[in-house]
Amino acid sequence: MRRTRSRTASQGSAVIPFRVSPMLATLVDKPFDKPGWVYEEKYDGIRLLAYKEGERVQLISRNDIDRSASYPEVAKAIAKLTPASLLLDGEVVVFDGKKVSHFQLLQQGRGNRVYATFDCLYADGEDLRRKPLSERRRALERVVAEKGALLLSRRLAVNGLKAYEVAQRRGFEGLVAKDLSSPYVEGRSGHWLKVKVHQEDEFVIAGYSAPEGARQHFGALLLGAYRGGKLLYVGKVGTGFDHKSLANLYKKFQPFVRKTSALTDPPRERDVTYLDPKLVAQISYQEMTADRKLRQPVFLGLRDDKRAKDVTVPEAGA
Secondary structure, three states, rough: OOHHHHHHHHHHOOOOOOOOOOOEEEEEEOOOOOOOEEEEEEEOEEEEEEEEEOOOEEEOOOOOEOOOOOOOHHHHHHHOOOOOEEEEEEEEEEEOOOOOOHHHHHOOOOOOOOOOOEEEEOOEEEOOOOOHHHHHHHHHHHHHOOOOOOOOOOOOOOOHHHHHHHHHHOOOOOEEEEEEEOOOEEEEEEEEEEOOOEEEEEEEEEEEEEOOOOOOOOOOEOOOOOOOOHHEEEEEEEEOOOHHHHHHHHHHHHEEEEEEOOOOOOOOOOOOEEEEOOOOOEEOOOOOOOOOOOOOOOEEEEEEEOOOHHHHOOOOOO
């Protein structure tokens, strides 16, 4: 009994006295270069805040779900770090053979999962959120050892335009530009700006069409995104599936079947099954047209780290 009290007291001294929502980057439509800014690789994975309090580690997603059990190798690696109390921001990713991260690999459970860290908000009793990013990065580099399931986010080039060229050449999803003088601000901020190289976003699954030919379960997914509180139709996706994923998705859809469309402007199609707007899909696409429709979309997987209500129509500066 005495040993239990001692361990609890030790963990209590390492408690982080707050919880935060992640800082989010604002989308801009073209690369730029500014003095005092740095340019990092934009990762294609799942954003997680890592809380280390004594021996306890929690990996918290953007929608406030503890994902520690989903990524035990990451939790174990963070537990081994020296500080008794620590709060890191980063993204769990899987890299392909060319060191490019892909959400689809992570979703399919293929490859080694690692936690790419890019910020340190708290360390050994010190709240770093109001410190400039330059200081937080130095703290991050002091506490995180790049081995096993941990790495430091990669900076691409000193010049923002050159960094964008590197991102294009390497096939990254994009880059994130960060103001070195900025504090950590919860929610979306102009201190962090993102520029996309490869178009990839989340969309709400609003229904599915009937299969044709030899295809089973369903033909294509009807996709939507919110604007002004309305779920708007942005197109449908019929590629990116194999037989297994078609069957698994069809099974997941059944509890959400409804009689009418949740879309404000549903397409005029026959044999459509409508769904409650609860499930979120990750979609890659070439571009969004002027009439707000996706060109050449490909299904990459389901996301459970973002609420459907938070999925908005992609647009620069939004």
